[in-house]
Amino acid sequence: MTCDSILTNIARNISLEPEEVRLFESHLGFRELRKKETLLQEGQLCKAISFVDQGALRAYCLDKHGRESTIMFAFPDWWVTDMYCFINRKPAMMFIEALEYSCVFQLTRDGLDELFTALPKFEKLFRILMQNAYTREQLRTIENLTLTAEERYDRFLEKYPKVAQQVPQKQIASYLGITPEFLSTIRKNKSRASRS
Amino acid sequence: MTCDSILTNIARNISLEPEEVRLFESHLGFRELRKKETLLQEGQLCKAISFVDQGALRAYCLDKHGRESTIMFAFPDWWVTDMYCFINRKPAMMFIEALEYSCVFQLTRDGLDELFTALPKFEKLFRILMQNAYTREQLRTIENLTLTAEERYDRFLEKYPKVAQQVPQKQIASYLGITPEFLSTIRKNKSRASRS
DNA sequence: CGTCTATTTGAATGTACTCAAAAGCGGTGG
DNA sequence: CCACCGCTTTTGAGTACATTCAAATAGACG
Numbered sequence: 397m398t399c400d401s402i403l404t405n406i407a408r409n410i411s412l413e414p415e416e417v418r419l420f421e422s423h424l425g426f427r428e429l430r431k432k433e434t435l436l437q438e439g440q441l442c443k444a445i446s447f448v449d450q451g452a453l454r455a456y457c458l459d460k461h462g463r464e465s466t467i468m469f470a471f472p473d474w475w476v477t478d479m480y481c482f483i484n485r486k487p488a489m490m491f492i493e494a495l496e497y498s499c500v501f502q503l504t505r506d507g508l509d510e511l512f513t514a515l516p517k518f519e520k521l522f523r524i525l526m527q528n529a530y531t532r533e534q535l536r537t538i539e540n541l542t543l544t545a546e547e548r549y550d551r552f553l554e555k556y557p558k559v560a561q562q563v564p565q566k567q568i569a570s571y572l573g574i575t576p577e578f579l580s581t582i583r584k585n586k587s588r589a590s591r592s
Numbered sequence: 593m594t595c596d597s598i599l600t601n602i603a604r605n606i607s608l609e610p611e612e613v614r615l616f617e618s619h620l621g622f623r624e625l626r627k628k629e630t631l632l633q634e635g636q637l638c639k640a641i642s643f644v645d646q647g648a649l650r651a652y653c654l655d656k657h658g659r660e661s662t663i664m665f666a667f668p669d670w671w672v673t674d675m676y677c678f679i680n681r682k683p684a685m686m687f688i689e690a691l692e693y694s695c696v697f698q699l700t701r702d703g704l705d706e707l708f709t710a711l712p713k714f715e716k717l718f719r720i721l722m723q724n725a726y727t728r729e730q731l732r733t734i735e736n737l738t739l740t741a742e743e744r745y746d747r748f749l750e751k752y753p754k755v756a757q758q759v760p761q762k763q764i765a766s767y768l769g770i771t772p773e774f775l776s777t778i779r780k781n782k783s784r785a786s787r788s
Numbered sequence: 789c790g791t792c793t794a795t796t797t798g799a800a801t802g803t804a805c806t807c808a809a810a811a812g813c814g815g816t817g818g
Numbered sequence: 819c820c821a822c823c824g825c826t827t828t829t830g831a832g833t834a835c836a837t838t839c840a841a842a843t844a845g846a847c848g
Contacts, residue, residue: 520712527679537663565826573738
């Protein structure tokens with residue numbers, strides 16, 4: 397097994413000496429997930445952050461009515477965890493589930509702390525990852541506040557053209573904050589409009 | 593003039609030696625703003641990140657119809673900037689305006705880079721600030737997707753009880769993603785409900 | 789005091805949801 | 819290999835949540 401994918405990802409932001417790579421790898425876990433297997437469930441302590449090597453995952457939470465809200469999808473080269481609970485060592489508020497056979501590399505909270513101490517450049521790496529995650533999330537907030545459901549769906553298709561094929565529509569609906577029924581009518585309207 | 597407020601804020605996450613404090617202070621700018629004066633306008637290069645010492649600010653952007661969306665409010669002890677544009681040295685997508693007389697400390701993008709190099713613990717500080725900003729923003733996304741306008745208003749009042757008194761209702765409405773008219777009817781319903 | 793902006797109110801409208809039922813589709817076991 | 823089961827998607831009717839527009843009222847500030 398090789399960790400090229402995660403090392404390439406890291407190298408986009410910091411560069412590691414060979415012995416630093418070895419230290420990093422010594423903290424790295426690996427996990428395979430069958431379709432529908434969960435990486436994390438609500439209430440569990442969120443011990444690790446995962447980097448997707450292969451496959452596709454989805455993070456979601458349940459509201460008081462038992463309805464799912466999709467927080468994010470994660471594909472190869474993405475990092476995923478319940479960040480708040482991972483950082484603060486709290487029980488998870490979300491589920492992370494494999495949409496298909498997937499493999500992930502994992503860093504535990506303690507492992508990451510050791511890396512932060514031994515190799516301060518990991519602070520920089522995570523500063524940049526957090527920055528990107530923050531600005532992406534802020535953009536999502538603004539789009540949720542200002543765009544209609546149909547416009548949000550269009551943006552989603554632009555940003556993640558492949559996702560639309562890989563995941564069920566009801567999960568896209570829950571990412572956009574609309575019902576599957578309404579997403580269906582949006583799609584009907586679009587196909588009607590494009591035929592004319 | 594003293595920088596106690598910002599040093600106290602930083603000390604919650606990293607500790608600085610006296611000479612490190614001096615280096616930090618040497619990069620620090622200061623700005624006073626009269627009510628309605630802007631710290632940043634759309635299209636301008638976003639050169640600095642600001643820490644609120646006194647007063648109250650609001651970050652907002654305009655959508656294609658010219659409507660405002662409030663991205664965040666900022667009060668003493670808060671950091672505020674157009675993060676995406678600050679980090680990537682791009683023209684700003686938002687406005688940041690003083691709601692009342694305010695003072696802020698500022699770090700420029702170049703100054704921050706120098707701090708990152710000279711004092712790597714600033715990477716840690718910003719990693720933590722970005723983490724907090726990300727998880728806060730993610731929570732806001734989930735609340736926007738799952739809660740009704742009235743529930744979002746209730747949460748807002750719980751989280752920021754003082755804000756509701758300091759800022760005009762139409763700005764709260766634009767933070768919640770609803771019209772000022774509808775916020776007004778929500779408030780009417782609540783006061784009717786609480787009287788019974 | 790007058791002006792300007794914010795807030796309230798109400799009627800008409802639009803966007804998105806709920807519920808129910810039918811149709812489609814994929815996987816699994818006989 | 820096909821029939822069946824369960825889940826997803828579609829469709830439609832009725833409803834609820836939130837907006838638009840217009841007008842009246844209230845507050846803030848010079």
